[in-house]
Amino acid sequence: NSRGNMGEKAVVEMVENTFELYFKSVRQQLEEDPVFLIGVIVALAVVVITCVFVKYFLSSKTVRSAVLLVGLCDSGKTLLFSRLLSGMFKRTQTSITDSSAPYKAKNDRGSTWTLIDLPGHDSLRSQYLEKFKSAARAIVFVVDSAIFQKEVRDVAEFLYVLLTDSVVSRNAPTLLVACNKQDITMAKSAKLIQQQLEKELNTLRVTRSAALSSQDGSVGGSVYLGRKGKDFEFSQLPMKVVFLECSGGKGEDGDADIENLEKSLAKL
Template sequence: MTIMCSAESPNQPEIIIAVLAILLTLVFFLIYKRGKSTRRSILLTGICDSGKTLIFSQLVHKKYVQTYTSIKDNVGGFLIDNVFLKVVDIPGHERLRYKFFDEHKSAARGIVFVVDSLTFQQDLKDVAEYLYNILSDDVLAKNKTKFLILCNKQDQTLAKGSNAIKSILEKELNTLRVTKSRQVESVDPKTSKTSVLGEHGRDFSFQNFSLNIEFAESFGNHNKDGTNDIDQLVKWLLKIA
């Protein structure tokens, strides 16, 4: 006697769908990893005389250099935890900053916005305007670029701390976005809500902003025998490398 054993045949469409789902997941993961690996740049930006070039020299060359107002981008390498990062010092002059920023932003893994903590109050309008335009950039939003606001020159007695700078910037950015929203609304009322930096109907807050924005403090040496402290910056770079 022959005994026939029957078994339910697998559902072919379900298997095909499952395999396709796995393949698509792998493809998206590889695309994400490739995009992340190609974004190896750290952009040092901010207005003139904030100390960007001195920080650049300490990261890249690990030494003091006499700095002057930059008229072109400075590019160098920084190795951290066996990961190579390309460090780009963006000129702070108003006529140059956006040109060089636009050239490098698509390759940026992180943005370090350097603030002169000593002259911050008198430079507030210029600092906030530049920061507003960077935070509004569609490329950075798409890439979810990491962002650090580095409050520099903390060795100076009258320098404002990072908490104070954060609070003042939030208020100034909130005022600025109201002004810009009204300007946009006067041109096209339909775009007024979508053009607002941050959440519409709520005061601007770094904590609730779409990009991950952190604050840190630093100071650079002002002479060959001086000291410097960029430890918080290095820790942040290690975290995002």
């Protein structure tokens, strides 16, 4: 038994001596060769930078596969949700909770997203946006084009909250502004809606200060909307923004027009 202990001690001493000799040789080489020292520092820096990059890359690769349907009450979100999923007309009522289902995009890749219809009521939309915003690959902001003139302020305020949210700004999901109900005679065009929203958001940015923070800190953040010193335009945002026209149709016999929306979703 004592022999065994002596043998173990000898092995430990040998390992210690080997490391001591190694570190002595490294230290001697560092003292004699400055170039070698620089090489070691560079190598260590590369290792550290690589580790940081890998960590950031892996954390940023969180799969964002949700397409959120958001907008004011009665803008037609739920009918578009049904049309996109089945092509069918469905009688709807004001949503008080979210609905979700797999949606297969009409592209060659066969991309499948989780389509989520969020409630539009102003007392509910903040909590549901908070719940799903981190998973959003795209946000479909549905606007009622027929009564847009009456709702422009409310639409702009909701958009402002959305676009100044720090998570949304950082993830930069594609923003599709779906100018819905184009089958109604008084509907405003996508171009006109874009222009009026830019003006309204520009005014909101001034009156509500540079940042919008909700009291509970859940939605909204300190992100400045657009570029300082310039009138707001959607082209200034960090995400891709597309304004498109569509219609969910009226009744079971009414034709829906969601081709532009489907084409935009196919490009995600």
